[in-house]
Amino acid sequence: MRRILLVIALGAAFLAPSVPAQAAAAGTVPGLTGEAALQAAGPAAARFLALRKQEAIGIQAQLHTSWGIRMPFSGGSLGMRALQSVFSGAGTTTRGGDFVYAPTAIPAGGACIEMTTAYTPSGPRLWAWDWCGGRDTVGKLVNMDATFMARYTTMVNGRSAYNVDIHRTSASPNTWTSLLFNYQTNVWDSFYTSSGVYDLPQFAFGWNMFEIYSTIEPATGVGYYCTDMNGRAFESSSIQLLVNNVWTAATPANAPADSSTPPSGSRFQCPQLTFSIAHPNDRWLDQIGAAPPAVRSFEAEAPANTRGGQAAVRQSPSASGGALVGFVGNGTANFLQYNNIAGNTAGTRPVTIYYASGANRSVSISVNGGAATTVNTPSTGGWDTIGSVTVNLNLNAGANTIRLGNTTGWAPDLDRITMT
Numbered sequence: 001m002r003r004i005l006l007v008i009a010l011g012a013a014f015l016a017p018s019v020p021a022q023a024a025a026a027g028t029v030p031g032l033t034g035e036a037a038l039q040a041a042g043p044a045a046a047r048f049l050a051l052r053k054q055e056a057i058g059i060q061a062q063l064h065t066s067w068g069i070r071m072p073f074s075g076g077s078l079g080m081r082a083l084q085s086v087f088s089g090a091g092t093t094t095r096g097g098d099f100v101y102a103p104t105a106i107p108a109g110g111a112c113i114e115m116t117t118a119y120t121p122s123g124p125r126l127w128a129w130d131w132c133g134g135r136d137t138v139g140k141l142v143n144m145d146a147t148f149m150a151r152y153t154t155m156v157n158g159r160s161a162y163n164v165d166i167h168r169t170s171a172s173p174n175t176w177t178s179l180l181f182n183y184q185t186n187v188w189d190s191f192y193t194s195s196g197v198y199d200l201p202q203f204a205f206g207w208n209m210f211e212i213y214s215t216i217e218p219a220t221g222v223g224y225y226c227t228d229m230n231g232r233a234f235e236s237s238s239i240q241l242l243v244n245n246v247w248t249a250a251t252p253a254n255a256p257a258d259s260s261t262p263p264s265g266s267r268f269q270c271p272q273l274t275f276s277i278a279h280p281n282d283r284w285l286d287q288i289g290a291a292p293p294a295v296r297s298f299e300a301e302a303p304a305n306t307r308g309g310q311a312a313v314r315q316s317p318s319a320s321g322g323a324l325v326g327f328v329g330n331g332t333a334n335f336l337q338y339n340n341i342a343g344n345t346a347g348t349r350p351v352t353i354y355y356a357s358g359a360n361r362s363v364s365i366s367v368n369g370g371a372a373t374t375v376n377t378p379s380t381g382g383w384d385t386i387g388s389v390t391v392n393l394n395l396n397a398g399a400n401t402i403r404l405g406n407t408t409g410w411a412p413d414l415d416r417i418t419m420t
């Protein structure tokens with residue numbers, strides 16, 4: 001049996017094409033390094049590091065636990081990729097000094113880099129732990145703000161997600177690079193590179209879907225994060241391992257779960273937290289409380305829209321989808337109209353308008369030819385800087401038209417609208 005497996009492995013190695021899409025990165029993800037990165041990571045990194053080094057979990061009223069999958073080095077994988085959900089808005093911060101890593105990922109094989117999605121009391125961050133050469137520190141950090149979301153996320157299963165790649169780039173010395181896929185330029189941008197002797201050989205690392213540092217809120221008896229993040233989901237999908245130089249979907253064989261039965265939320269000081277394996281073992285989901293309706297996003301530049309008069313698409317590197325619609329307004333002829341937007345349920349709901357404007361302007365929104373609602377759109381500080389305003393619109397359950405314009409002055413340049 002062992003001999004047969006060896007033959008298969010050798011065959012795969014001979015047949016394997018060169019690893020796709022990991023040639024020279026076209027750009028570098030902007031972010032903080034050195035002391036600035038550590039400062040920005042704050043206690044969420046310092047406490048984790050202390051716990052990791054001490055292997056201590058007994059701090060009174062504080063809990064550090066995790067659940068995920070492990071990637072045995074015996075499988076030969078030397079890299080991992082995944083689409084990792086990340087959200088903005090309410091529920092991105094925690095109180096009580098709590099933080100949530102959801103997820104955090106480090107490949108097997110002595111990887112120098114762990115990529116961590118950290119929800120902290122100061123908001124969501126993405127950072128690279130450097131676990132080689134005795135450094136054992138946050139090597140680089142980026143705030144997951146609107147600019148990051150526009151450049152490095154795409155909609156996956158109704159959630160924004162970034163696409164991360166961590167793989168070994170040299171065996172001698174042991175060198176690893178992490179990259180993020182840039183959806184504006186359609187190339188991988190490098191995030192962090194590290195090399196040296198791997199410092200944590202005693203840990204069987206892999207991919208933690210949920211890792212917390214939690215303190216109990218006396219008023220509720222659950223972790224602060226549990227209340228603060230109620231309704232939020234955390235998803236990883238399209239998880240791939242680099243095996244024999246080929247990216248392959250993670251399976252229960254090469255990426256076994258910590259336990260075959262997902263743990264109870266109570267173990268994480270959050271009874272309403274549930275874990276599920278959406279597809280074994282390359283898609284995982286965590287959910288706190290009831291799932292909110294998925295946010296839908298509609299690009300202004302989509303061909304299905306009607307652009308009246310002078311309204312025209314222009315490229316903008318910061319915009320969602322890399323484009324905006326400008327020359328809207330200054331009369332009724334120049335407008336942007338979304339067609340056939342399904343309401344799903346009839347009624348009023350918040351609709352967020354993303355735009356760029358170098359001046360204070362306003363935009364009027366009319367649903368199904370009805371009376372327009374006008375909302376101020378303050379300057380975002382530049383024509384390639386994205387901001388947003390939210391209005392309440394009353395939609396039909398079926399198809400709706402949503403027209404944006406300005407009968408008296410120019411509207412801002414329009415990026416997209418989002419709604420549930």
Ligand SMILES: [Ca+2]
Binds near residue numbers: 299300320322414415
């Ligand atoms: Ca757009």
